[in-house]
Amino acid sequence: MALVSEFLGQLSLNVGTIEPKFPTVVPARDFDPDRDAARIETAIKTKGVDEQTIIDVLTKRTYAQRRDIAFAYEKRAKKDMITALKGALSGSLETVILGLMRSTSQYDASEIRGSIKGLGTDEETLIEILCSRSNDEMVEIKAVYKELFKKDLEKDVAGDTSGNFAKLLLALVQTKRAEPTSVVDFEKVDQDARKLYEAGIQNKGTDVVSWISIMSERSVPHLQRVFQRYKSYSPYDMQESIVKEVKGDLQKSFLVLVQCFENKQLYFAKRLSEAMKSKGAKEKVVTRIIVSRCEVDLQKICSEYKSNFGQTLQKTILEHTKGDYQKAMLSLCGPEQ
Known part of the structure; x- marks a missing residue:
């Protein structure tokens, strides 16, 4: 049971505004976890393993449904389904199927953990996840990270990165981003656009701290307007300015942030x-x-x-x-x- 609860324990958090979703995997109709569990059990027991059935069932069910199948499987087979799948599958397919047995936030938390533990840091993964997740997603990832690994995400990120790159990632993990509002503060948009310009292109040297605070604390719709307004101050757009002003992982992180704010x-x-x-x-x-x-x-x-x-x-x-x-x-x- 330990494995099922470790992977499938689900935290439900009521946070912020819910972004509209456009999933490709939606709840299966006429869902019967017992029938699916029986199909998975037969597929695993088949000589040479029936991978097609495992794919057909688990890629066409939501995480909540996969969790129900895992509990039904355990009741039926007196075995943990995740352990059974690990034993039956290998290579890329195993990675995909085991990934699907985690909730989205558990999967993200595990990918982050994998990118910072051990020798060297996988900065690419760290940047992709931390710079592309919404505030609500990040709040849930932090809670799940703590639950799964008994560690604070902030401390792990701080211990594994350095300099302005670390400051930016920590600012994102701290989830201080404002919620979107229906009121547009044009004065604030103009102030932020001017501040980004003055902190970068206008002067020698970059005031990275100002860039970090604006990009980690303002709402996404506000920032979209700021980047539009920025073009009236700077001869370059925001992405071009980032390339000119900063280098390395810090540059990559800012670029991912701006791309995600825009689309x-x-x-x-x-x-x-x-x-x-x-x-x-x-x-x-x-x-x-x-x-x-x-x-x-x-x-x-x-x-x-x-x-x-x-x-x-x-x-x-x-x-x-x-x-x-x-x-x-x-x-x-x-x-x-």
């Missing part, structure tokens, strides 16, 4: 395109985005992908992946739109 789903679509077109498709990135966003906004990511790259994400997956991994990824993306 988060387009940011993920670009990440997927780069990952699949790079030599030896960066499977880890593809898996992380599709698994972590399938119950959030993957439908919108697919639509941005098609608009910007002239073909569907599903077609690109067909071209750059293979086998059971390909089947699982296609199933999570849903039919071509």
Whole structure:
């Protein structure tokens, strides 16, 4: 039971405003956890393992439904389903299926933990997750991180990064971002745009602290207006200014933030395109985005992908992946739109 409670314990938090969702994985109709548990048990016991059935069932159920299947499986087989799946599967498919047995926030928390424990830090993963998650998502990730690893996310991030890069990530983890309001404060928009310009392009040297406070504390709709207004002060847009003013991981982090403020789903679509077109498709990135966003906004990511790259994400997956991994990824993306 320990494993089930460790992976499937769900924190329900009432936080902030709920962003609209565009999932590709939605609750299955006529859902019967006992029937699904029986199908999974048979698939695992089959000689050579029936991967197709495991994919068909688990990629077409929401996390809440997968959790119900796991409890039904345990009652039926007197075994932990996650342990059984680990024993039956291997490689990329195992990574995807075990990822699906976590809630979105548990999955994010585990990916963050994986990127900072051990030798060296996987800055790319850390930047992608911390700079793209909403305030509400971050609040939940912090709570789940504490529950799963008995550690504070802030302390772990602080212990594993340094300088202004650490300051920016910590500011994001502290979730001080203002909630969006229906009232537009044009004076504040102008002040922030001017401050970003004065703290960067206008003067020699960059006042990174000012950039961090504006970009980690203002609401997303406010920042979208600030970046528009910024163009009336600076000869460069915000992304060009970031490239000119800062370097390394700090530059990457600011760029991801600005891209996500402007169009988060387009940011993920670009990440997927780069990952699949790079030599030896960066499977880890593809898996992380599709698994972590399938119950959030993957439908919108697919639509941005098609608009910007002239073909569907599903077609690109067909071209750059293979086998059971390909089947699982296609199933999570849903039919071509």
